[in-house]
Amino acid sequence: MDLQQIHNKLDKQCPSNYRINEIIRFAYPYRRVKVNATVNKTPEESIQQIYSVLLRTINMGYNKEEDLSNFLGLQKEDFILRELYFLKERGFLNFTSGSWIVTEQGMEFIKDNSRLKILENEDFEFIIDAISNQVKEKKTKLISTSKNQLAPEIDYLIKSSELLEGKHEEIADIYKNQNNSTAFLVDFDNSSIRFDKKEWQDYLLIEYVPIKAKEEEIEPFLEIRDLDKNYTIEKSLSKLLTERYPNVVEAFSTSDRQSIAKIQDKPELVRSFINPLPIPQQGFQQLTIWETQTQFIEALKTARKKILIESPWIKRATSRYIKSIESALKSGVKVYILYGISGNDNHHGDTMMNLERLASKYNNFFLIHLPSHFEQNGISMQGTHRKLVIKDDDFYILGSFNFLSFNKSEGQKVANEESLLVTVDVNEKWQRVIEEYRLNIVFKI
Numbered sequence: 001m002d003l004q005q006i007h008n009k010l011d012k013q014c015p016s017n018y019r020i021n022e023i024i025r026f027a028y029p030y031r032r033v034k035v036n037a038t039v040n041k042t043p044e045e046s047i048q049q050i051y052s053v054l055l056r057t058i059n060m061g062y063n064k065e066e067d068l069s070n071f072l073g074l075q076k077e078d079f080i081l082r083e084l085y086f087l088k089e090r091g092f093l094n095f096t097s098g099s100w101i102v103t104e105q106g107m108e109f110i111k112d113n114s115r116l117k118i119l120e121n122e123d124f125e126f127i128i129d130a131i132s133n134q135v136k137e138k139k140t141k142l143i144s145t146s147k148n149q150l151a152p153e154i155d156y157l158i159k160s161s162e163l164l165e166g167k168h169e170e171i172a173d174i175y176k177n178q179n180n181s182t183a184f185l186v187d188f189d190n191s192s193i194r195f196d197k198k199e200w201q202d203y204l205l206i207e208y209v210p211i212k213a214k215e216e217e218i219e220p221f222l223e224i225r226d227l228d229k230n231y232t233i234e235k236s237l238s239k240l241l242t243e244r245y246p247n248v249v250e251a252f253s254t255s256d257r258q259s260i261a262k263i264q265d266k267p268e269l270v271r272s273f274i275n276p277l278p279i280p281q282q283g284f285q286q287l288t289i290w291e292t293q294t295q296f297i298e299a300l301k302t303a304r305k306k307i308l309i310e311s312p313w314i315k316r317a318t319s320r321y322i323k324s325i326e327s328a329l330k331s332g333v334k335v336y337i338l339y340g341i342s343g344n345d346n347h348h349g350d351t352m353m354n355l356e357r358l359a360s361k362y363n364n365f366f367l368i369h370l371p372s373h374f375e376q377n378g379i380s381m382q383g384t385h386r387k388l389v390i391k392d393d394d395f396y397i398l399g400s401f402n403f404l405s406f407n408k409s410e411g412q413k414v415a416n417e418e419s420l421l422v423t424v425d426v427n428e429k430w431q432r433v434i435e436e437y438r439l440n441i442v443f444k445i
Contacts, residue, residue, distance in 0.1 A: 341383030
């Protein structure tokens with residue numbers, strides 16, 4: 001089915017007040033990885049009962065294979081011998097001078113009838129999302145024919161140990177789910193990856209934009225769909241790439257998508273876009289992506305009285321700042337976090353729990369979900385897409401850097417960001433934010 005046919009099919013499902021602006025076939029990056037894992041398996045209950053009978057019978061004195069077979073009414077065959085050696089390998093039996101002896105571990109199994117656990121080594125394969133860095137269940141061979149390849153943001157060297165750092169819990173959860181909780185991953189060696197390959201999977205990217213009458217009220221969004229017959233929505237990828245909108249679309253689109261088109265009905269803005277005013281040198285400093293990150297970390301550590309952080313999304317990246325935030329709170333610094341945007345209001349659960357814990361513990365911590373705040377106070381905004389940090393009356397940082405969701409380290413491949421550090425009129429910036437968001441209703445800065 002060509003893109004026009006796909007458009008016709010999906011157009012019938014288009015959300016109200018939206019239209020499909022573009023459909024793009026593109027390739028999404030993954031890493032297919034295989035490790036040798038130590039796993040803990042639980043045998044079937046019937047097998048456990050057989051093992052229990054064998055151990056109890058041997059403990060009664062029928063400790064030779066022939067005696068054991070006769071007592072149980074079984075023919076002397078490989079089955080008995082195989083299971084006896086299996087129990088020996090697991091530490092439940094010893095074999096001495098032609099006789100089987102139940103070990104202390106075997107006696108414990110008999111006494112409390114606990115579930116038998118079997119440690120084994122086996123190869124375990126899974127994939128890693130090369131954008132979100134999340135571990136996912138192994139898929140069948142990933143197939144891509146598209147030239148529109150989305151560049152991986154997680155791009156370590158093949159078989160690099162860094163690829164699996166901090167992922168033990170995620171990998172263990174995937175293994176447990178795949179085995180219906182009957183087997184558990186105990187450990188693996190991330191420095192001895194057995195297989196690692198970069199792969200891409202083709203999907204459809206659907207860009208939805210508001211109809212003209214709703215352009216000022218609602219935001220565009222993306223859907224990522226599989227190439228199956230129903231074009232099933234990939235919800236997690238849709239959320240992830242909507243956060244990177246419009247850059248991900250512009251990377252692949254062949255249509256004219258100039259930013260100036262959005263403001264062409266406002267001549268005064270067009271003129272300033274084409275001939276921007278020079279930025280004053282004194283009191284202003286342009287920061288690169290890594291300079292912005294460093295300055296933000298430093299601001300958290302050196303704030304004396306107050307610091308405000310405004311960022312749309314609270315993601316796993318925020319967890320790296322929890323200790324600095326709590327340290328500032330302990331020293332009496334007022335910390336204000338403003339976050340959230342309707343329609344794309346997705347945040348990392350564990351990190352949110354940690355922040356809410358701080359909010360309940362410290363009365364100088366203000367965690368404000370802006371969509372809720374705006375609704376409660378009659379403000380006609382849906383949330384924030386602004387990225388802003390204000391530290392004391394020293395400076396503020398404004399730009400494209402997502403302070404609470406950027407999760408990269410210097411040296412990794414990233415999309416470019418730029419910020420402006422301003423050291424003049426900082427107090428006035430505080431006041432503008434307070435008035436704009438009516439924050440004096442909630443607290444006094």
